[in-house]
Structure formats: C-alpha cells, structure tokens
Amino acid sequence: MSTSFRPGMEKPDPRKKDKVRRFRVSGLIFEDFTSDYMSVIGMLFSMFGLMMRMKWCAWIAIYCSCIGFASSRLQDDAKQIFSSFMLSISAVVMSYLQNPSPMTLPFS
Secondary structure (H helix, E strand, O other): OOOOEOOOOOOEOOOOHHHOOOOOOOOOOOOOOHHHHHHHHHHHHHHHHHHHOOHHHHHHHHHHHHHHHHOOOOOOOHHHHHHHHHHHHHHHHHHHHHOOOOOOOOOO
16 A cells, blocks of 8 residues: 655545546436427327317427427437427417317316
C-alpha cells in the first residue's frame, strides 16, 4: 500500500491507488416507449373521432398527444409529434363542426 502526502495535510492519503477501478456502463439500456405508444393511441382515437363522429374520442386523442409530446426525447421525430397533434386537433374541430351541441358521455 502506497501512502502519499497531500500538501497542507498532516495525514497520509487513505485511498488505495492499486484498488481503483474505472467505471464502465453496463450493457443494459432502458428505453422508454411511452411517447411512441401515446402517439399511436392518439392517432387511433383521432381516427375514431373523425370517422365515427365521437367527440370524446377526439378529446382523448388530444390528451394522448399531449402525453406523447411531454414524454418525447430530443432525438424523436418532430414530424410525427406534430402530425399527431394536428390530427387530434382536426378531429376535435371536425366533430364540433358537424355537431355543435355539447358533448355527452357514452355511458351516461
């Protein structure tokens, strides 16, 4: 064991230079697919909202698009996020243009 003195210190350095190991990143990399799942779910709900004229599907599509945007990473494709938002917003607009009455829940 080698002990070295640091300047200004009376005690020797307690670290063992022969026992020091460099940190290595493990091979396991965790990828979060929440933004991808929410984009796909948002597009599905917006298509249902457009085709079936269900307002609650269009609102769920906007909610899923917001979650997908909030959990997206910097390297994610901005076109997909933008198209998911625009599709969900157009589903809400088109469903209210076709039937301007307030939304009723399907189970009430």
